[in-house]
Amino acid sequence: CVQIIDTLFGDFPGSTMWNPNTPVSEDCLYMNVVVPRPRPKQAAVMVWIFGGGFYSGTSTLDVYDHRTLVAEENVILVSMQYRVASLGFLYFDTAEVPGNAGLFDQMMALQWVHDNIAAFGGNPRNVTLFGESAGAVSVSLHLLSPLSRNLFSQAIMQSGSPTAPWAIISRDESILRGLRLAEAMGCPHNRSEIAEATECLRRMNASDLVENEWGTLGICEFPFVPIVDGTFLDDHPHRSLATKNFKKTNILMGSNTEEGYFFIFYHLTELFRNEENVYVNRDEFLQAVRE
Template sequence: MRVENMTHWRKLIVVFSLLSTLLLVGGKLSAEDVDHAGCPPKPLRGGMDPQVCIMDGCLRGKTVTSLHWGTFEAFVGIPFAKPPIGELRFANPVPNEWWGRRAVYNATEEKPMCVQKNDLIPNAEVQGSEDCLYLNVYRPSAQNTLRGDLPVMVYIHGGGFFAGSASSAVHGPEYFMETGRVILVTLQYRLGVFGFFSIGEEAAPGNFALKDQVMALHWVKKNIAAFGGDPRRVTIFGQSAGAASVQMHMISPMSVGLFSKAIMMSGSANAPWNIPTKDPLKLARRQAEVFWPCASKLSPKQLVSVLRSVDAQELAQSIDKLKAWSIDPLTLYRPVVEPPSWSNQAFLVEDPRVSWQKGNYQQVPWMTGYLPNEGAVRAIAITSNENQLKELNANISHLLPVLLEKQPSAELLQRIKERFFSDGTEGEWITKHNAQRFVDMFTEAAFLYPIQATVKQHITTGDTQIAPVSIYKFSFKGPHSYSFYYTFTPQDFGVVHCDELIYLFRSPALFEDFPPASKEAAMSRELVQFFIDFAYNGVATPLRPYRVCSNDNELYQSMDCDVLEFTNSEEPFEDKPFGVRIVNGRNEDLFAFWNNFY
């Protein structure tokens, strides 16, 4: 991010803190949320708030003036499950109770984010509420759109399974709504210990976050027609942990039939940070020992009971005491494998890497994409901190395995040094001069290799005729970047993890709007249309000829298929102020190195 002076970036920090405070406003379904009007609402007419009736009752939304032109309708803070509090903490989600035919739910105010401690932000504090299982529905205004049933795009936010929200302050719908072509749904799910705590038994099976998402998708399938959406044309898309979630929905038996297309942005279920927890009960005991030193004597069910009594803010804060070094591993709480015998309520019945290798997943069209400096999401916070970098170099053989989620042999560790830090000394692998190589290491290990492996395995075991896969690369550099929030420094780190989100969603709490005539605004319009085109067609379509990955030819098994790159190319695309070009996504050297490592 270009920051002109210290005053400006301090102002941004204040804005971000204000956003966090605002997102805490809200709560459980109350009398103020429901207007007992005595009869169902009348159909929408000029000058009235938009109203929609679903199976749970009727909702009153609001008409919103879009950023550049026109209006759209927003129905926000809609409950899709009961608040996961009390006995429902560490339990599978329970459907929300209907509020009645003669009541109107107030869907004009957003609800709080789920309890979280976002360690990606320096000096993060615990924020949010346990009562957070709500979703938002945005649709083009009825006065402006007479298309009938529109395709539906359901967005699953990222944040490493420990942070994030569906707030319009960060994931604003304006860019999608201005097209008038789709209905957009954003949802929230439990995070961290609340979303993934498990004792390895049915009393607390785990994967609650993913089951929250499943329940939200069931809500969409059941109710979206009332909003003018087509339940047969639902595209799920997510970024980072949201992308891993999307891939796991393709794998999970619980998600069958809930969507027709999928988009995975900068993430994969094959990533090291998504490897299922091997011994969830051990982690559960460690969690309980933070509060009770004698927790080792408790039975698994007693662990669940006592941890349900802990204040949510204190429980979220306690993650600091479970990390191996600094804030690592970032994603401590993650998916677990559940026995399929658990009352047909198991989300993952085997390691997702195994399911994908076997071809045990829904064969639907899907797309994946990546950015040049994905690894900056963690690496630059370390290289920008002199003390942390010094500590890492002094304990490289112990700490690098923590960062890479793998305990390698001395030989493999040395290969890491040769590949990335050949100019470093034995006592100082990572220096200011090769700091970019540290970013490259994270990018390859946590993002590029898992994505490439996902595509390769699909080409080998999937059905690319009915489930074609498209690939994109986003390397367009604009004036804003999420790198600022990873370090709170104005340094230019290139196009980093999350930067494509700036062009898909309006984020008024984090970034200034693009001038309407700017190349950034043009890039945003192009990228949004690209995603929507996929929701319509199931393949990437902006250039011809474009070859999706296929197994029709053995060459494709080397991932020798087309990647669409959105960039600052000097060769504009159809007289537009940016570049869209075909590049080769094949990198056999990268794949071979990390395939051997992992």
């Protein structure tokens, strides 16, 4: 789906590995269904939701290669695309821009799996939803959502939760960010001009929209993310957890030590220059890695 492309570190594989490896387009709501051979009967199903801060990501990255898991574990693996950035999470509190479009994309994919995976040899009553980072947040929100919680069986959340400080913003903040985007695009941007702002943004090139989203945000703040819309989410995650308003099932959660370092490189670029002389030779570098 349409998203910003990371060019900060040039062709460094550690950053380009996360860029889309298929054509970027608004025509992007596709799914992958990978089935082992021979075709199983009543196989367990795993549904992957990619991460990317809700502003980027795709299910087709090499690092997400489905084949090993399918071949080794004899499961069916499904992954989906969903809209990201302003195209997936813009919110103006109107029927035209109700917010959480990316989450509804995911829910549509889950409904398709529920209705059709048996034709591929899968068991619709044994579906594990799993994701990483924003994908893990998405999984957690499906556990909370009254609309989608019954479309899967259990969940795995890798480095993400519904209470992460970057995972959800208030409706007012989301509207404010949308109006800032409208201003950056030269559109009407007063609170009283939301209809005009919406119509103006619709005429804009989608790639230009995602390039102008960021404005002034801090570390681990992403421009357009889920909101409590009263439909997909009927309450704030903190309250839903406190009142036990969520799917009761098996859940596996985890995180990695110091995983937040990834974002420091992007927000403190003056400390991490793209190019500089390194005063160690290859042998010294390898020795340091071993130690």
